[in-house]
Amino acid sequence: MTDLVTVAELGGSLAAIGGAAYVRHAHPAAYWSTVGLPVSVARLLASYSSTMDACGLTVEPPRWRALAIRVTTRREVRPVPPRRGFIRPTSTGLRMRLRLAPGQEPADVAASAERLRHAWGVHAVHVRDVKPGVVELRLVGFDVLRKVRMPRTRTGLGLLRVPVALREDATAYVRDYRAVPHELVLGATLSGKSMYLRNLLAGLATQPVVLVGIDCKRGVELSPFAARLSALATDPDQAAELLPVLVKEMEDRYDLIKARQGIAPGTPDELITSDIWGLPEAERPAPLVLFVDEVAELFLVATRKEEERRDEMVTQLIRLAQLGRAAGIYLQVCGQRFGAELGKGATMLRAQLTGRVCHRVNDEASSKMALGDIAPEAVWAACSIPSDRPGLAVVGDTSGGWSRIRTPNLSLADAAATCRAAAHFAPDVPALSPFRPHVPTAPVEAASGPMASPQPVTE
Numbered sequence: 001m002t003d004l005v006t007v008a009e010l011g012g013s014l015a016a017i018g019g020a021a022y023v024r025h026a027h028p029a030a031y032w033s034t035v036g037l038p039v040s041v042a043r044l045l046a047s048y049s050s051t052m053d054a055c056g057l058t059v060e061p062p063r064w065r066a067l068a069i070r071v072t073t074r075r076e077v078r079p080v081p082p083r084r085g086f087i088r089p090t091s092t093g094l095r096m097r098l099r100l101a102p103g104q105e106p107a108d109v110a111a112s113a114e115r116l117r118h119a120w121g122v123h124a125v126h127v128r129d130v131k132p133g134v135v136e137l138r139l140v141g142f143d144v145l146r147k148v149r150m151p152r153t154r155t156g157l158g159l160l161r162v163p164v165a166l167r168e169d170a171t172a173y174v175r176d177y178r179a180v181p182h183e184l185v186l187g188a189t190l191s192g193k194s195m196y197l198r199n200l201l202a203g204l205a206t207q208p209v210v211l212v213g214i215d216c217k218r219g220v221e222l223s224p225f226a227a228r229l230s231a232l233a234t235d236p237d238q239a240a241e242l243l244p245v246l247v248k249e250m251e252d253r254y255d256l257i258k259a260r261q262g263i264a265p266g267t268p269d270e271l272i273t274s275d276i277w278g279l280p281e282a283e284r285p286a287p288l289v290l291f292v293d294e295v296a297e298l299f300l301v302a303t304r305k306e307e308e309r310r311d312e313m314v315t316q317l318i319r320l321a322q323l324g325r326a327a328g329i330y331l332q333v334c335g336q337r338f339g340a341e342l343g344k345g346a347t348m349l350r351a352q353l354t355g356r357v358c359h360r361v362n363d364e365a366s367s368k369m370a371l372g373d374i375a376p377e378a379v380w381a382a383c384s385i386p387s388d389r390p391g392l393a394v395v396g397d398t399s400g401g402w403s404r405i406r407t408p409n410l411s412l413a414d415a416a417a418t419c420r421a422a423a424h425f426a427p428d429v430p431a432l433s434p435f436r437p438h439v440p441t442a443p444v445e446a447a448s449g450p451m452a453s454p455q456p457v458t459e
Contacts, residue, residue: 028142029091029149036122036141037089043120044087044096051119052081055112059101082109092170093122093140099133106135126169144170145392145406160287160330162203164196165393165405173395173405175200177289180355180397182321182331184338186370187359192391193334194221196357196407197293200332201225202415205422210288210429212246214239216297223437224412228419230426231435236298240309242435243316246290246329249431250320253285253327275326286427287328290320295335299342307343314345321352336362339369357405359393360385371396378402 052058058079082104085097098109110127116137117125124140148166157163160177167173175183187193204211205228212231213222219234226232233239253276260279261272276284292298299314301307321331333353340347350369358370358378367382375396381404382394389406396402423439 028147032093032141033091037094040120040122040139040141041087041089041094047119048084049081051116053079054119055115057081057104057108057112059103090170092142092144093138096137096139097130098135098137100135109135109137124168138169140168140170144168145389145404148391148406148408150408159207160204160209160289162200164199164203165391165395165407168404173403175203175355177287177330181325182353183333183355183357184350184353184370185332185334185357185359186336186338186361186366187334187357187393188336188362188366190390191359191361191385192393192407193359195391195410196359196393197221197291197332197334198412198415199407199410201228201291202410202418204289205419206425208286208425208427210286210427210432211291212242212288212432212435213291213293214242214298215291215293217294219437221293222291224416225419226437227416227423227439228426229437230429231432232437233435236306236309236313238435239298240313243313243320245431245435246288247316247319249288249429250324250327250329253329254323256283256285257326276328285328286429287330288429289330289332292317292331292333293335295333296337296342299346301343310343311345314343314349318345318349318352321349337366337369339365355395355397357393357395358382360387360390371402375400375402 049058058081060079080101082098082100085099088095100106100109106127106129113125113127117123117139120139122139123142126138126140128136128138130136144166145168150163150166151170151172157174162175163172164175165173185193185196187196201211201222205225210230211225211228213225213229214233215222216233216235216239219232222229222232223234231242231245233242257273257276257279260283261274273279276287299310301310317331320329324330331353333349338346338350351373354374356370356374358367361367361370361382364379364383367379371378371382371394378394378396381402385392385394391407391409393405393407394402395405
């Protein structure tokens, strides 16, 4: 009888362990909330001082405190760790603020992030500088990029701000055109580059923004969103006609800004501006985002005549990149490669695209094209992106910072339905009317709902 009880207890224990392992793999968020969070908090509280000491993050206490300890308790004076704030649990991990001791800097804590991760049994530890002397530790309990679930974002992020992907620290990556006007997105076939573009278009569709596309793959990438596009060029010949119109639109906007600068004496200061955002709202032209997909197809040439056309288009894109920000014109350039082999001026154009997103690429040279000039240490991270995780990318900017992101899955049908439903948001730009794409009168029905539930990218 005793043996039967022992076998039953052993079977129950094995079943519990197996069930916990299954939940941890299939539902990591649920496992973290029920098991991982309490265990990690207990480890943190029990080993905080010793872990900080082992990581070299402790300092000698002030002399008055050391003297008080010796006089009152006659104990050995030990180094003290950074003062810890409240532990704030989240659905993906926990947060905690540290007040650094004099002489310490955030880089000291960031250098020990890997040690802290192992000591406290979490998936990752990220360090963020909050203010002088204070850093925030963001502990992530599981791999949030394996199964992407976008966090709830505050409504009304603002014009030209789109949450388009999930960072590895479980925060949303927000594409902010006002902060980073132009962006370059590189990635090999089936790396998730098109999914990133799809999420970006669906996010901008419901904003009063002029969307213009150049897709030299005969329009197969951007044609599903034709209902929301104000202009679309599907081959280099059409692009060569569209780009001068965009340059003329930019020049007209500069003339409008100049006219409102108020050269006459006594003009109020609020009427003096150097970009469209300082204009009265009633007179302000709508911002314009130009999507250039597969830029290599746009720049490929076979004859001398095509080479002259290519050089002219590169020059026009450079002008838009250099001068477009003040006129409210922003560039989103996508491709598999972007280097000097695309022709004269291509490298200069790339230098203007200060935002960089690098998906899985075919070679190290491509990742260096994307990140080598702004965040060299991110090149290796881009080269190590596995092929079984489409949508995973490394994002960086001219500040030198970089992080891993992954785009949630959004089906083409749902993105197209969102653009059709938001067609009335498209501002009227008469100069672009000849390039407005044809929209079928009987669109194909999409899946229910404008957005698919966030899932890992599968295409």
